[in-house]
Amino acid sequence: MRMHRPAVVLAISTLLFSPVTAAAEPSGALGPHTVTLTESALQGVHGTAPDATIRNVLTVTASGTALRVRLSNPFGATALTARSVWVGLQPKTDSPALVPRSNHRATFGFRRSVTVPPGGSAWSDPVPLSVRRGDHVSVSVYAPGSPINDHTFPPPETDTPGSFTSAGAGDAGADESGTAYGAFAPGVLWWADAISAVSPARGTIVAFGDSITDGYNAFGGGPRWTDVLAARLAQLPPSRRLSVANAGISGNTVSVQPNPYDPTGQCCGPPAPARLDRDALSLPGTRYVLLLEGTNDIGGGTYAPPAPAAQVIDAMRAIARRVHAAGRRIVGATVLPMCNAAGESKEQVRLAVNTWIRTSGTFDAVLDFDSVLRDPGDPTVIRPAWRSDCYHPNAEGDRVLGESIDLSVFGRG
Incomplete structure (x- = not known):
């Protein structure tokens, strides 16, 4: 082995100053001990x-x-x-x-x-x-x-x-x-x-979502709910710790469709199925994908009509199937209130999607974010103290979401 070392050193010294094309x-x-310490999903x-x-x-x-x-x-x-x-x-x-x-x-x-x-x-x-x-x-x-x-x-x-x-x-x-x-x-x-890094953490949770995960409009100076989750995980015994990669992109959709807000396709990232590999499954150490999407599909916009429940459910089911096929686990979160009055079509779709998330058995675990943040007096809206606007929690709402997560859904080993 030693007789080859000078040639290897020479080759490395030459490469240091040469351009490379890399995939x-x-x-x-x-x-096995390499995890993703942080992420910021690219959008366009x-x-x-x-x-x-x-x-x-x-x-x-x-x-x-x-x-x-x-x-x-x-x-x-x-x-x-x-x-x-x-x-x-x-x-x-x-x-x-x-x-x-x-x-x-x-x-x-x-x-x-x-x-x-x-x-x-x-x-x-x-x-x-x-x-x-x-x-x-x-x-x-x-x-x-x-x-x-x-x-x-x-x-x-x-x-x-x-x-x-x-x-x-x-x-x-x-x-x-x-x-x-x-x-x-x-x-x-x-x-x-x-x-990424070599870490005592046993793996990575990828928070895969839209602006609610991105932290958009989380006014009040606090961290995003994903950062609250990361801080809580850091307090666990070393054998249970996980890193958190935030793959939220504002305006993203869970189903493959035109983006409701941007006809150029450069505003809000590709739909979730198109970016799942790059932003979640390809990341070092991914053990869990935490899916919180659907608001933009259900709400619709100038460039895409509101999606029916079947479209959103089919997209979530397909994502879960791919996550499982890759040997990872998937945690589903329910869609937050959107200020659509009771009985309106968008609210009916949201309720149907949430019922499916809670009861279908598609996900390895469910986080009922809707139940956590909704106003008891009017479940079509987020509680005023935790609301930035009709779609987004404020910083206090993000703190509540991050604190509400049962860490046992991420296992013990």
């Missing part, structure tokens, strides 16, 4: 990247080491070419300054740059960083001229993900001081859609 790495290749492509560096900041939901970052180009018509990627620790989400000496150049197959083809993703090599739940990880990407695959619905919650753009041209990824960057853009992330 997504399957989660099974990452090992919006323009072309300027000659500037984007410093993304994401907050992790479990502890881990040997971090890997996924860059994705699901919607681009051309390749994403990241000339430089740096990963560091960020004390505060609203400041581009990094923890001194925490910033590391990321490589992809030992190469400093990576080309991701249209529809593809690429995982970095492990970066020598350790994090704890609640830590902020910066992913600085220099990819001028690449299609901007982004997440751009800013949830107004604590430690929101977001990004900074460098003020000048060129690669500013190595800058730890943060002086090269401009103002914080909350909720705006480019390309960096997941971070």
Whole structure:
């Protein structure tokens, strides 16, 4: 074995300075102790990247080491070419300054740059960083001229993900001081859609949903319900801990149909069945998919009529079938009140869907979010103290949702 070592070292040193074209790495290749620490599902492509560096900041939901970052180009018509990627620790989400000496150049197959083809993703090599739940990880990407695959619905919650753009041209990824960057853009992330790590956590829960999961309109300064869930899971004995990956996209639909709000198809992500593999099943460590969708299908909009109950149910049943086929478990959550009066067709559809979720046996467990948040005096609306608008809980409502979840539905081992 030793006689071959010089050739291997020479090959690696050559690769460090060569571009590479990479496809997504399957989660099974990452090992049984690798989990996804955080996610921000991409929703569409919006323009072309300027000659500037984007410093993304994401907050992790479990502890881990040997971090890997996924860059994705699901919607681009051309390749994403990241000339430089740096990963560091960020004390505060609203400041581009990094923890001194925490910033590391990321490589992809030992190469400093990576080309991701249209529809593809690429995982970095492990970066020598350790994090704890609640830590902020910066992913600085220099990819001028690449299609901007982004997440751009800013949830107004604590430690929101977001990004900074460098003020000048060129690669500013190595800058730890943060002086090269401009103002914080909350909720705006480019390309960096997941971070994995070797972790004591036994797996990952993927919260798969729409704006209620994304955190949209969660006014009041509190965290999203998924972050409340992650904090509770962190208090469990190590053998029971799980990370939480938030795959919410505002405006998303659970069934395959035109988006009710956007005829371009770039507003709200592909329908849930079309993005299930990328945003849930392909993630390292996924053990549970927690499905909270259907509001946008039932509500309809300018570009799509309200969906019938059968359409929503068929979509949920098909998603559950695919999750089970992949060897994972699926937890279904009931659809929240939507301010449709009792007896109206949309309310009848919502009630029919919820009855099916509770009683069909399709899901391995059910979280009755509808019962948790509905107003006892008028079950067609969310309680006023927990409501931001007809569809969305406020920060207190998110806290209530996160606290209401029976952790035993995620097993004990």
